[in-house]
Amino acid sequence: MPSQLRVSTGQHSDKGRKPSNQDFHGLHIPPELxxxxxxxxxxxxxxISSSEVSHIASETAVSSFLADYFCTSDAWSVKQSAERVLSATNSWLHAQTRQGQYRYEQDRGYVCTFSALVLKSTTAHLFHCGDARIYRLHGGALEQLTNDHRLWVGQDVSYLSRALGINPQLxxxxxxxxxxxxxxxxxxTDGVHEHLDPRQMVELINSHADLDAAARAIVALAYARGSTDNLTAQLVRIDELPVQDAGELYQTLSELPCPPLLDxxxxxxGFTIVRELHASSRSHVYLARDGDTPVVLKTPSIDMQHxxxxxxxxxxxxxxxxxxxSAHVLKPxxxxxxxxYLYSVSEFVEGQTLRQWMIDHPRxxxxxxxxxxxxxxxxxxxFHRLEMLHQDLRPDNVMIDxxxxxKIIDFGSTRVAGLMEITTPLARDHLLGTAQYTAPEYFLGESGTPRSDQFSLAVITYQMLTGELPYGAQVAKSRSQAxxxxxxxxxxxxxxxEVPAWIDDVLRKATHPNPYKRYEDISEFVHELRHPSAAFLNKTRAPLLERNPLLFWKSVSLLLAVAVVVLLCR
Known part of the structure; x- marks a missing residue:
């Protein structure tokens, strides 16, 4: 069986010399799937010690993160998932402060520092605000991976410059x-790291085989060395990483055999094959019936089964x-x-591809x-809301019922941020789309963005309006920045x-070879297909002399009169 991510953990927290413990910590190891x-x-x-409710803030921050992070979409990246959850928590904490009696005293509200570590596949993702710290012990050396967000205003006076709940934006x-x-x-937490140097922490970790015991020893030594704050230490050691070899993965993928050619x-x-809809070197698509319901069966090509x-x-x-x-994406x-057998089943869209529609409607x-x-x-x-890029948008992959x-169909080239973070030995091609509609950045070996899908959509729009491509076949031949x-x-x-000039201006921008010169979001592109931008109107605006000659000469006369009065006064 392929190996999984395995860790050993240890953690300990103590109120120390304070009357209560305002630290909060936790970890969650989900089921294998x-x-x-x-x-x-x-x-x-x-x-923070100045607040009577900050223990509520710290408990809320940790418990909500450990619960809500695992409720986010599997398609999202770790960064997207964690930041969404933490932004929501920050907004809630800040709102609680604003609704309470200390709305104008941030240091007495629902505020806490926060540090989190997400281990996914072979990568550690760190999220941090405040003055707790995350270290990594690697090769016998303890490396600090986070920066303290503390602003010093004097030799012994400082305050937190960043924390959860301080500001409405995190x-x-x-x-x-x-x-x-x-x-x-x-x-x-700072109650620990301010009283121990890295060498002492390494010695304590190495001298205890049990990580819980090591965490207790670290807290105890910090207390003994005079710490007056709450003390918390968490330890996580990587015991095994999810490494698969090609043979193991292929065996998993091929547990179900590829089906034969169907007639x-x-x-x-359990399905009745009606007819073949499409065949290529990569797949076969059939119209079938599941009882009385028409469905589409897609099977892998026999040539690709290995x-x-x-x-x-x-x-x-x-x-x-x-x-x-989405009503505009093919449903399974x-x-x-x-x-x-290995195949997929989706709804049957009774209609035609956009390619055929363009042939039937040339103008x-x-x-x-x-x-x-x-x-x-x-x-x-x-797609984009789930951090997915289609990457192969073309007239053949769009159906009109x-x-x-x-409806957009065929997701064989789709890039999913969450899946890209999972280690796999299989080659992931950057260029899987059709050359005529592929954004130029892919030909430079760059990863795509939502602006890459925007480029493909703009090329399709251009083609529907003109019957041609905005750069002909030159994009696929341009493999360098120059x-x-x-x-x-x-x-x-x-x-x-007859294509309006402002529509041409929109298409020129949306198909620009430089992705950063396209629209920031695809919704802007769609909006400007209906509404000329202010920039275009100002650029094409006729001079005042042509638009309103009378107003022009009145303005000139007024300026001359003012000039004459100024000269006479002198």
């Missing part, structure tokens, strides 16, 4: 580091479809019986194009079709 998707979470919060440090078997992480009227796994990377992407398609809920069908009006683009954009935004509803800088956009107005 969620362990690979979300990892292991460790969190530590330290209340400013959080994030850092990701690769880990190895044997690495040990130490989380400690009309054949009975297959390609583990391809099979992984094939299985991921259905995983993706089950996590997206609920599996009601055991499968005996569509602008409003019809807008309607199609807006629906595709809604589908793409459903008999009611005019547009070559891409030489790309020349062909104005949509050079064709015989």
């Amino acid at each position: 969620q362990l690979g998707a979300k990892g292991i979470a460790i969190a530590l919060a330290d209340g 400013e959080l440090d994030y850092h990701a580091v690769p880990v190895e078997v044997g690495d040990l992480f130490l989380l400690a 009309a009227r054949m009975e297959f796994d 390609d583990a990377a391809y099979l992984e992407r094939f299985l991921t398609e259905e995983w993706i479809a089950r996590r997206i809920d 069908c609920t599996q009601t019986r055991k499968r005996h 569509p009006d602008l409003e019809t194009v807008r309607g199609i683009v807006e629906q595709i954009a809604k589908g793409l935004r459903a 008999s009611s005019g509803t547009v 070559a891409q800088n030489r790309l020349v956009y062909h104005s949509a107005r050079h064709t015989e079709r």
Whole structure:
């Protein structure tokens, strides 16, 4: 069986010389299935002594993080999931302070420091604000991985510059580091680290085989050395990392055999095959019936049945479809019986591809194009909300049904941030889309962004309006930054079709070779397809002399009169 992430842990907290303990700490190791998707979470919060309610803040911060982080989407990256959860917690804490009697005294409200460590696959993700610390013991040396957010205003006077609940917006440090078997992480509050140097902590860790005992020893020594604060220490050691070899993974993927080629009227796994819809070197797509319900069966190509990377992407398609809920994205069908072969089942969209629609409607009006683009954009935004990039948006991967509803299909090239964080030996191609619609940055070996999907959508929009491509076939040939800088956009107005100048300006921006010069969000692109931007209107605005000659000459006369009066006064 493939190995899983395994850790040993130890933790201890004590109120020390204070009347109560305002520190709060915890960790959560989820069941094996969620362990690979979300990892292991460790969190530590330290209340501030000037507040009577900060112990509530620290307990809330840790307990909500350990609960809510594991409720976020499996498709999200660790960074996205943690930051969403912590931002919500910060807003709640700040609101509690604003509603209480200390609304104008931040240091007496619901405030605490916070440090968290999420171990996923072979990476440690660190989240930090305040003056607790996270260390890593690696190769016999203890390295501090976080910075103290404390502002010193005098030799012995300082205050927290960052913490949960201080401000309505959370400013959080994030850092990701690769880990190895044997690495040990130490989380400690200031009551511990201010009274022990790294050498002493290393000695205590190395002298105790049991990590709970080591944590107690660290707290005890800090207390003995005069600490007057609450004291908390957490230790996490990496015992095993999730490393799979290609043979193990291929065996897992191939537990179900690839189905044979299917023919009309054949009975297959409880389905009745009606006809073949599409066939390529990568897959076969069939119309079938599940009882009286028409469905679509997709099977891997027989030629690809020994390609583990391809099979992984094939299985991921259905995983993706089950996590997206949008009227403009193809829906999977609920599996009601055991499968005996490797295939996927989805809804049947009775209609035609956008490619065929473009052939049937060679000169569509602008409003019809807008309607199609807006629906595709809604589908793409459903991907982007889950930190997914489609990466292969093209007319063949868009269906229009008999009611005019547009749906995005085929997720074989989709990039999922949460899955990309999981270690796998399989090669992950950056360039999986179709060259004519692929954003230029992919040809430079860069990772895509939502602006890359925006480029593909803009190219499709351009093609519907003009029947051509904005750069012809030159994008795929431009494999260097210099070559891409030489790309020349062909104005949509050079064709015989009537494309407004401002629409051409929108398409020029959305298909710019530099992703940072495109629209920040796909919704901006869609909006400007209906509303000319102020920048365009100002750029094309006629001079005042042409728009209103009378007002122009009145203004000139007024200025001359003012000048004459000024001269006479002198």
